[in-house]
Amino acid sequence: QVQLQESGPGLVKPSETLSLTCTVSGGSVSSHYWSWVRQPPGKGLEWIGYIQYSGATNYNPSLKSRVTISVDASKNQVLLKLNSVTAADTAVYYCARVGRVRRIRSGDYYNYMDVWGKGTTVTVSS
């Protein structure tokens, strides 16, 4: 079955760029949408954004000016970049596969995150 593994530096300095990789195994990165979610220590979940298999993206406006999600199909990876980080970006970062089921009447979709990586902890500190 599909498995996801996040990786990247555990420590990033303030004002620098956070770069994370989600490696997909057991499936193709080109056949689904992929999402990133983060969780600050002791707090709840925050959706960061997703990328469609077409390459189109949708980001949380709270991060939109700083975030980029992309796919490297040759490596079967989903990439996250967050620039100009501050201590508020300290969190566990998860990647997740987006499952989609079409609504019968309207033709749009239900979306859900059905496969998650284990997460990677990123601390922003000098």
Add this chain to the structure above:
Amino acid sequence: AVQMTQSPSSLSASVGDRVTITCRASQAIRDDLGWYQQKPGKAPEFLIYAASTLQTGGPSRFSGSGSGTDFTLTISSLQPEDFATYYCLQDYDYPWTFGQGTKVDIK
């Protein structure tokens, strides 16, 4: 952004209890709502989508209901492995937004 408010924030229950968690949206979101379970130190796990559709292979003691602004997650008979934090997530509008979570612990 659509605000999702869960209640209660935490609850204590015993094995075998029936547990209900509520999620309220700040505007109508049809049935574009999912539920996720998270255990300490672990990634969230997907439980339900479309407000009431249990993920394939999911335990039948979990059920969801609701439409519009008010939704519930019910655990019919709480099992030891169900002690966790539960989150609702709306995918009706961008940005997708989670509730703040409901922690279910042992009484």
